[in-house]
Amino acid sequence: MISWDDFEKIDIRIGTIIEVNDFEKAKKPAYKLKIDFGEQGIKNSSAQITVLYTKEDLIGKQIIAVINFPPKQIANFISECLVLGVYNEDNNVVLLQAEKKTENGKKIG
Numbered sequence: 001m002i003s004w005d006d007f008e009k010i011d012i013r014i015g016t017i018i019e020v021n022d023f024e025k026a027k028k029p030a031y032k033l034k035i036d037f038g039e040q041g042i043k044n045s046s047a048q049i050t051v052l053y054t055k056e057d058l059i060g061k062q063i064i065a066v067i068n069f070p071p072k073q074i075a076n077f078i079s080e081c082l083v084l085g086v087y088n089e090d091n092n093v094v095l096l097q098a099e100k101k102t103e104n105g106k107k108i109g
Contacts, residue, residue, distance in 0.1 A: 009068075083095065
C-alpha cells in the first residue's frame with residue numbers, strides 16, 4: 001500500500017501529441033513522440049504503441065503521462081515522460097485518455 005503523500009509525488013498530466021516519428025533504433029517497435037503539456041512545456045517520449053496506432057492516428061490526440069520521472073536514454077533518444085496505457089488481451093498498449101478535451105498540462109488527481 002502507498003500513502004496519499006506517495007501518490008501526490010507522481011506528476012500525472014494531460015498533453016497533446018504534436019509530432020510522431022518512427023524510432024528505428026528502438027529494440028522493440030516504437031514511436032518518438034513530442035507532447036505539448038502547456039505550461040510544463042513540450043516533452044519527448046518513446047512509446048511502444050505501433051500495433052494499435054498509426055502516426056496519423058496519434059497527431060492531435062490527448063494522452064495521459066507521468067512527467068516527473070528523470071529523463072531516460074533509449075538508444076540515441078532521451079525520453080522525458082512516460083505515456084500511460086493499459087495492456088489489452090494481446091499485451092498491446094491502449095492509451096489512457098480524457099473523456100473530453102482538456103487544457104494541456106492539467107494535473108490528474
